Amino acid sequence: MNSQPMTGSAALLMAFVLAVAGCTPKAPEQPAPSPPAGWPAELADFTFVWTAEPGIDLAADRAAIAARAYTESYYLASITENDKYLYPGFADAVEPDQPGGSPDKQQLHPELGHADPGVWIGTLRHHVLGIDRSGRDVTLTACAYVYGTARDMPESDKYTANIGPDYDLNSGIYPMRVGLRAPAESESKSPAQEGPSKVPYDDVFDGWKVTSFLSDYMTESTPWPDKEGDLAACTAKADGPPESRHFIPRRPYSRSDFPTVPATPGWPAKPAS
Secondary structure, eight states: OOOOOOOHHHHHHHHHHHHHHHTOOOOOOOOOOOOOOOSOGGGTTEEEEEEEOTTOOTTTBHHHHHHHHHHHHHHHHHHHTOGGGSOTTHHHHBOOOOTTSOGGGTOSSOOOSSSOOOOEEEEEEEEEEEEEEETTEEEEEEEEEGGGEEEEOTTSSOEEEOOOSOOSTTTTEEEEEEEEEOOSSOOSBOSOOOSSBSSOSSOOSTTOEEEEEEETTTSOOOOOTTHHHHHHHHHHTSSSOGGGGOOOTTOEEOGGGSOOOOOBSOBOOOOOO
């Protein structure tokens, strides 16, 4: 078979194709993940403290660890109006919101952009009442004692207590429930997650998923089975008599009315590099 010589334009085209083929750029490297944001500077005088009923190990029980990380993340993002303060692993651990679904699945993620960031002081204490398990599904019931915290008042050196609009001796006490699902391969214990840090430096969700959330303070008020019993238990376990924690909504208070104690159990410090 006789072959015809290439014309000059064809030869140039072939040379261009070969040059391009030999210089195909490499796929761009994926950017390194951003380091955790850490603790917000404006919340330097604010901490979380957790306690629990006997037999519940907040530092070792993986359901409790995931619930702690989720709840603290929710508060920090809501207070600062910034999702960069969600703890590492939050995005993968928390299921998507389900608008129109059951109330416990509608506000799994904090709604941002509806308020001005605030400066909170004091200590937000939580007490875990129980952890109920059914196969891989877990429900953690806890109390939030928000009356131990306050928000700064504009153009003033005073603070207003974070107790919501209610006005009674037990204002600022809220029961809450966190629904979780354990990983397919899961033990009930893990290395202790406690220490001097206010926030974890890496993902402590450890494969657990957050599937539901109910809290009258952080989400819409919603009934659930035995909610009144949970509220009664929370009220009974509040620290001190009602008179010692009686704050009036929107009234100015001094910084000393809201002491800040160290985070407990806290999170392990980041190892030195």
